[in-house]
Amino acid sequence: MPVIKVHDKEFVPYLSASEIEEQVKRVASEINRDYEGKKPLFIAILNGAFIFAADLFKHITIEAEISFIKLASYKGIKTSGKVITAIGLDADLHRREVIIIEDIVDTGKTLFHFLPQLQHQHPTSLKIATLLHKPGALLHPLKIDYLGFNIPNKFVIGYGLDYDGLGRNIKEIYQLV
Numbered sequence: 001m002p003v004i005k006v007h008d009k010e011f012v013p014y015l016s017a018s019e020i021e022e023q024v025k026r027v028a029s030e031i032n033r034d035y036e037g038k039k040p041l042f043i044a045i046l047n048g049a050f051i052f053a054a055d056l057f058k059h060i061t062i063e064a065e066i067s068f069i070k071l072a073s074y075k076g077i078k079t080s081g082k083v084i085t086a087i088g089l090d091a092d093l094h095r096r097e098v099i100i101i102e103d104i105v106d107t108g109k110t111l112f113h114f115l116p117q118l119q120h121q122h123p124t125s126l127k128i129a130t131l132l133h134k135p136g137a138l139l140h141p142l143k144i145d146y147l148g149f150n151i152p153n154k155f156v157i158g159y160g161l162d163y164d165g166l167g168r169n170i171k172e173i174y175q176l177v
């Protein structure tokens with residue numbers, strides 16, 4: 001099996017480009033079916049979701065908008081928990097059908113803390129589409145509405161996902177050995 005080295009770690013092929021494409025198309029067709037006539041607003045979370053978001057959006061055939069945000073997390077001054085803020089959230093979510101696009105839901109911590117901020121704007125609906133999900137790592141209750149693949153609790157790179165900055169441009173998804 002072709003092993004690749006990124007920084008100090010070795011990775012082996014896990015999902016091929018055609019397997020990914022097949023599931024991206026399937027997720028897009030589910031969304032096309034569910035949002036017919038609803039003009040949803042996709043919000044893609046950078047950096048990791050940029051490739052999934054672009055490929056998914058190409059297969060969206062209904063009227064739809066897309067916007068991109070970056071999440072920054074910092075420690076709250078008086079609270080012990082992490083505070084997550086969105087950079088670049090310029091769209092008005094009020095009465096919109098919103099679909100978050102994520103690359104991977106691992107512990108669920110990021111979205112669990114961030115979604116309430118979007119709920120404050122009273123969207124009509126707020127759903128999550130993620131390419132990958134590690135059910136074995138989930139620590140926060142989170143409902144995933146559209147899913148590409150459930151994967152084991154192992155670190156992966158490629159198709160937008162990185163290991164310390166590298167690996168995002170790999171067409172396939174590789175798994176840590």
Ligand code: IMP
Nearest residue numbers: 048105106107108109110155156161162
């Ligand atoms: P969560 O908050 O634990 O669900 O983690 C979400 C974020 O962690 C993702 O959006 C990724 O940026 C990063 N992440 C989690 N698992 C992996 C992985 O296996 N490879 C690359 N990035 C990951």
